[in-house]
Amino acid sequence: MSWELSLRRQTTTLVKEEDACMETNSMFLPDELIVQILQRLPVKCLIRFKCVCKSWFSLISHDPQFAKSHFEINPATHTRRIALISNSRLGTRSFNIEASLNDDSAVSVSPNLHFLSPLSYLDLRIKGSCRGFILLHCASSLYLWNPSTGVHKQIPLCSNLYKHFYGFGYDHSTDDYLVVSLCNDRIPNSDSVPSHLWLFSLRANAWKEFPSTTHLPFYRIASSFNPNPEFLFNDAIHWLAFRHGMDVYVIVAFHLTERKLIEIPLPVDVDYDSTRCGLWVFRGFLSLWVLSYDAIDIWVMEEYRVHSSWSKTLVLPVGPTDFIFPICCTKSGDIVVTNGSYGLVKYNNKGEFLERNSFGKDALVFLLAMYTESLLLLPVPGDNEQG
Secondary structure, eight states: OHHHHHHHHHHHHHHHHHHHHHHHHHTOOOHHHHHHHHTTSOHHHHHHHTTSOHHHHHHHHHOHHHHHHHHHSOGGGOOEEEEEEETTSSOEEEEETTSOTTOGGGEEEEOOOTTSOGGGGGGOEEEEEETTEEEEEOSSEEEEEOTTTOOEEEEEOSOSOSOEEEEEEEETTTTEEEEEEEEEOOOTTOSOOOEEEEEEETTTTEEEEOGGGSSBSEEEEOOOOOSSOSEEETTEEEEEEEETTTTEEEEEEEETTTTEEEEEEOOSSSOTTTSEEEEEEETTEEEEEEEOSSEEEEEEESSTTOGGGEEEEEEEEOOTTOOEEEEEEOTTSOEEEEETTSOEEEEOTTSOEEEEEOTTTTSSOEEEEEEEOOOOOOOOTTOOOOO
16 A cells, blocks of 8 residues: 555645645736726725835836726725814824724824924815815915825915815816915995906816806805815816895806806805705715704705705704714715814714714814825826827
């Protein structure tokens, strides 16, 4: 039987050598396949993988086409996060909105805003977000910032006009990012405050006044108390505004691709002078929330730009001292709100309380913005190529 044992050992050795050879060969993948695999991984993983090798670092950090393909290849898998920015330089945290508010593993630390001066934190405002970038407004400058990668760019203020109401969006027809500003003239002792519309193109790296909208009738923006008062929906930036001459509150929208200003009526059964309200997306629709003494009424525009389609869809019960604002909905329909400057609350899709957490308890005030994780880069000024 010794020859059988010897043969068995030789066979086992050959099998092991063949398995090792197959394992070695299977470790080789064509570069094209590697890129396709990387394009389907979450941003958080890719940030870690930059240290694997120089070619991966260059691909993930500096290749605009890879970043664009990664963002567009499967939008359904995008990770949406809420950024919490402290005004006392304690750092920036974010959490995955699909996770539990009490899941510490869903909270991550984003790159600090090292490009801001210490005094800028005291006057920092958030003016919108788009494709992973957040628009920050300081006393003398605007900044575009990607919390996932730390990429940022400073933008000068558009003019010395009286008030600025900024928004930020993407024009897919020109592959360009636009900062939009409604500005008011300084007219002493006058009730009429003409407005102007200015556009900043990232590709042109310059502001330009939109000529057909000079002296708009919207001279006062309604105080919305919204974490993101300049709101992006349906390829348009939306503001709550007061229309001079008609003395009514309306939604003013600027369509980024059509370069067109749109006026959208609001529900009539709301006292806009004495309530706190704001715009957001609820179940895929342009929506209005209205905070009263003991509830938040949620109005939905079921057909975009059709006034008769406004309907009160849900009522969230709140305490008389609660100061909360809806932020977003999860994929399962849960509603995430912020309760002032110190925490977050989640309701289910029926408006029933689920959980809360105080993420901002170690800061006096924190700013809040919702964004989508991305590796996207900003266009280089003067580069008119579309990827």
